[in-house]
Amino acid sequence: MIEIISLANQNIIGLSIDGKIETSDIEKIKNLVEERLKSQPKLRVYVEVKSFQGISAEALWEDLKFGLGHLKDFDKKAVVCDANWINKLTTAGNKIFGDIIHLEAKCFSWSEKDQALEWIIK
Numbered sequence: 001m002i003e004i005i006s007l008a009n010q011n012i013i014g015l016s017i018d019g020k021i022e023t024s025d026i027e028k029i030k031n032l033v034e035e036r037l038k039s040q041p042k043l044r045v046y047v048e049v050k051s052f053q054g055i056s057a058e059a060l061w062e063d064l065k066f067g068l069g070h071l072k073d074f075d076k077k078a079v080v081c082d083a084n085w086i087n088k089l090t091t092a093g094n095k096i097f098g099d100i101i102h103l104e105a106k107c108f109s110w111s112e113k114d115q116a117l118e119w120i121i122k
Contacts, residue, residue: 001017001019001020001021001022001025002015002016002017002021002025002028002029003015003016003018004028004032005046005048006017008039009044009121010036010039010040010042011036011040011042011043011044012043012044012046012120012121013029013032013033013036013043013044013045013046014046014047015029015035015045015046015047015048016047016048016050017047017048017049017050017051017052018050018051018101019051019052019053020055020056021052021054021059021063022054022055022058022059023056023058023059023062025058025059026062026063026066027062027064030036030062030066032074033066033070037073038071041112042073042074042075043073043074043075044074044075044077044078044120045048045074045076045077045078045120046077046078046080046116046117046120047077047078047079047080047081048080048081048113049079049080049083049086051080052081052083052086059086061092065093071103072102074103075102075103075104076103076105076109076119076120077090077103077104077105077106077120078105078106078108078116078119078120079105079106079107079108079116080107080108080109080110080112080113080116081107081108081109081110082109082110085105087107090105090106090107091107093105106119
């Protein structure tokens with residue numbers, strides 16, 4: 001399940017992941033992104049991963065379709081979690097796609113949550 005985190009900056013989409021991601025979660029994010037893009041030239045994403053229990057096939061497909069159409073609309077992503085595999089995936093993604101999509105992504109531990117918020121705002 002994904003919940004929206006309210007942040008003061010309208011160019012930052014705040015998300016909290018806790019459990020399995022379903023199509024309804026992706027729809028919620030799509031609507032928010034489309035609304036914010038009406039007033040913001042670039043968006044940033046702040047994600048807190050409390051627990052991740054997978055993503056349904058339908059949700060993954062919707063996420064991929066939507067994400068591919070909006071690659072250039074984002075410039076930064078901060079992920080707060082304690083999952084080492086997410087940190088490795090983020091690092092690999094930066095190396096593979098960083099120059100192509102110009103998205104800077106960085107992982108932070110829960111003890112670095114304040115630094116993550118500070119980084120995503122700058």
